[in-house]
Amino acid sequence: MKRMLAFSSRNVKEMLRDPLTVAFGIGFPVAVLLLLTAIQSNVPVDLFNLEKLTPGIAVFGLSFVSLFSATLISKDRSTSFLMRLFASPLSSVDFILGYTLPMLPIAIAQSVVCFGVAMILGLTPTLNIIKVLIVLLPADILFIAIGLLVGSIFNDKQVGGLCGALLTNLTAWLSGTWFDLELVGGAFKTASYALPFARAVDASRLALSGGQGVFTHLVWVIGYAAVVMVLAVLAFRKKMNGENR
Amino acid sequence: MYAIEIKELTKKFKDFTAVDGLSLEINDGELFALLGVNGAGKTTTIKMLSCLLKPDSGDALLLGKSIVSEPAKVKQIINVSPQETAVARNLTVRENLELVAAVYGSDKKAAVTHAQNMIEAFDLTQCASKKAKTLSGGTQRRLSIAMALISEPKILFLDEPTLGLDVIARRELWSAVRKLKGKVTVILTTHYMEEAEELSDRIGIMSKGKLRAVGTAEELTRSQNAKNFEEAFVNIATQGGDAV
Numbered sequence: 001m002k003r004m005l006a007f008s009s010r011n012v013k014e015m016l017r018d019p020l021t022v023a024f025g026i027g028f029p030v031a032v033l034l035l036l037t038a039i040q041s042n043v044p045v046d047l048f049n050l051e052k053l054t055p056g057i058a059v060f061g062l063s064f065v066s067l068f069s070a071t072l073i074s075k076d077r078s079t080s081f082l083m084r085l086f087a088s089p090l091s092s093v094d095f096i097l098g099y100t101l102p103m104l105p106i107a108i109a110q111s112v113v114c115f116g117v118a119m120i121l122g123l124t125p126t127l128n129i130i131k132v133l134i135v136l137l138p139a140d141i142l143f144i145a146i147g148l149l150v151g152s153i154f155n156d157k158q159v160g161g162l163c164g165a166l167l168t169n170l171t172a173w174l175s176g177t178w179f180d181l182e183l184v185g186g187a188f189k190t191a192s193y194a195l196p197f198a199r200a201v202d203a204s205r206l207a208l209s210g211g212q213g214v215f216t217h218l219v220w221v222i223g224y225a226a227v228v229m230v231l232a233v234l235a236f237r238k239k240m241n242g243e244n245r
Numbered sequence: 246m247y248a249i250e251i252k253e254l255t256k257k258f259k260d261f262t263a264v265d266g267l268s269l270e271i272n273d274g275e276l277f278a279l280l281g282v283n284g285a286g287k288t289t290t291i292k293m294l295s296c297l298l299k300p301d302s303g304d305a306l307l308l309g310k311s312i313v314s315e316p317a318k319v320k321q322i323i324n325v326s327p328q329e330t331a332v333a334r335n336l337t338v339r340e341n342l343e344l345v346a347a348v349y350g351s352d353k354k355a356a357v358t359h360a361q362n363m364i365e366a367f368d369l370t371q372c373a374s375k376k377a378k379t380l381s382g383g384t385q386r387r388l389s390i391a392m393a394l395i396s397e398p399k400i401l402f403l404d405e406p407t408l409g410l411d412v413i414a415r416r417e418l419w420s421a422v423r424k425l426k427g428k429v430t431v432i433l434t435t436h437y438m439e440e441a442e443e444l445s446d447r448i449g450i451m452s453k454g455k456l457r458a459v460g461t462a463e464e465l466t467r468s469q470n471a472k473n474f475e476e477a478f479v480n481i482a483t484q485g486g487d488a489v
Contacts, residue, residue, distance in 0.1 A: 080329040084325060088396075
């Protein structure tokens with residue numbers, strides 16, 4: 001436990017001392033929120049109401065958490081630093097917890113900042129916001145697991161493409177944040193609801209509005225989070241055993 | 246008891262045999278240099294001995310503990326300074342040292358004390374609060390070796406510790422390594438003849454995965470009727486034939 005905490009503390013420092021992490025992790029979702037709210041004030045669009053927009057931006061912001069965690073792991077792998085630690089008494093459980101646990105407070109902090117800014121912009125402060133932060137926890141874990149999986153398999157350049165471009169776009173396009181999935185309908189809507197992003201956004205929106213059916217969507221996110229985490233652990237352990245071949 | 250007892254250690258990568266039936270004994274406190282051209286099997290040997298790679302056959306006992314059946318116990322008594330500089334780039338020199346101390350089980354207070362000792366021993370006081378990424382290549386290597394020693398390992402693996410360093414940084418590092426002689430059992434891999442001659446008690450020469458010769462630089466030079474150690478090395482590394 002002590003060893004794992006020392007390792008996770010290093011991971012927190014390594015991420016938070018990278019100005020790009022802070023800029024993109026906190027700044028970018030907030031910038032999008034400000035921009036779309038400005039559009040909303042000039043050309044009112046129901047989808048860009050803060051009650052609908054903020055949960056979407058909170059989920060979208062989590063794609064950056066995947067990027068940070070994947071980048072950290074892949075960079076560690078590309079240098080000999082991880083080799084040094086693999087030769088130490090740290091166990092595979094220490095590694096996996098050491099990489100994932102520090103990401104959770106970062107993900108939660110990102111959502112808190114997102115909702116904090118939304119409240120400044122006019123979102124009504126209610127206890128439901130706390131409920132949303134809880135409902136977002138499986139999504140937090142899902143995006144952290146995606147980071148662990150991608151970081152364990154790909155190098156840091158590939159991670160930039162996969163998490164920085166592909167995942168952020170998938171999260172943006174298939175979550176129903178930017179446009180109403182009902183309006184597109186058909187296979188696009190079916191595909192979107194077969195993936196966890198729209199489910200996470202809908203669960204958060206329902207939690208914020210106090211509506212029913214949160215768990216119907218949440219169960220999809222929990223399922224994806226569990227599967228991706230198992231795959232991530234398997235991929236990391238495989239790398240740990242064969243990293244230097 | 247030997248500090249390291251290697252028995253018929255073999256590692257294959259598909260059709261390529263990287264290490265082929267390596268057997269060797271290394272004494273406690275000895276500084277042993279493994280020499281060889283690229284692809285000779287030096288790094289693969291180090292990786293197996295430090296439990297980073299599982300051997301296909303054979304075993305090695307490190308202070309009596311098997312790398313095959315007791316890797317967790319082996320990891321408690323060894324440390325490694327990998328070929329490339331292995332530091333956490335955004336952590337300061339002090340934080341890097343404290344991290345490794347904590348990973349090897351030191352509590353906070355002990356980690357702070359050990360880190361300070363290493364900072365003084367490796368002349369890192371001036372840069373103790375600087376981030377590792379801002380240090381010169383030579384200083385990063387010194388930090389990397391200090392990180393390998395902070396856990397007070399019984400056995401230390403130094404994989405090409407001076408690769409890419411300028412002559413002054415190399416000499417400084419040699420001085421640090423020389424201080425370890427007799428206290429820690431060290432296996433050092435290197436490409437540099439001069440480094441092996443200067444630092445080691447004995448030298449093993451590997452080629453094509455096999456250990457071709459073992460002895461002091463003087464013994465090896467004499468055995469080849471060579472003018473100098475470099476010539477002896479070239480003879481041994483290129484002749485092939487049976488392993489020792």
